[in-house]
Amino acid sequence: MLPPEVRERVGALKEALKCKVGFHAHNNLGLAIGNTLTAIEAGVDVVDGSLRAMGAGGGNAPTETLIAVLDRLGIDSGVDLYKIMDAAKQWMLSRLKQRRLGRHPGVGIYRRLFQFPASYRPGCRAIQRGFPDI
Secondary structure, eight states, X not given: OOHHHHXXXXXXXXXXXXXXXXXXXXXXXXXXXXXXXXXXXXTOSEEEOBGGXXXXXXXXXXXXXHHHHHHHTTOOOSSXXXXXXXXXXXXXXXXXXXXXXXXXXXXXXXXXXXXXXXXXXXXXXHHHHTOTXX
């Protein structure tokens, strides 16, 4: 989603529901942090992130980045920035030791840009192969 879509949907949910509303962002277009901030501004109660942005496609909002941004904005997340950064570093080092460097987000980006359903990964991979620079 784009930030205006996040604002609209969170607003509609907050207006229609009598429960807490959460937000989980994907980073396929590089907007996970921006969309999460927009969701917070729109009144969401709970936000989600993942260490080192681990997740399918382009990943999720990286928790360590999100905490740093919230700290800069003066929003208390209740998470120690330096501890979460250390955890992210340790995770990265363990992945490097295992020689698993993660996936390129290209398939997820194509899937979102062309609005392919999640089940259409073969088509996305074919598009990606057409662009050898990626």
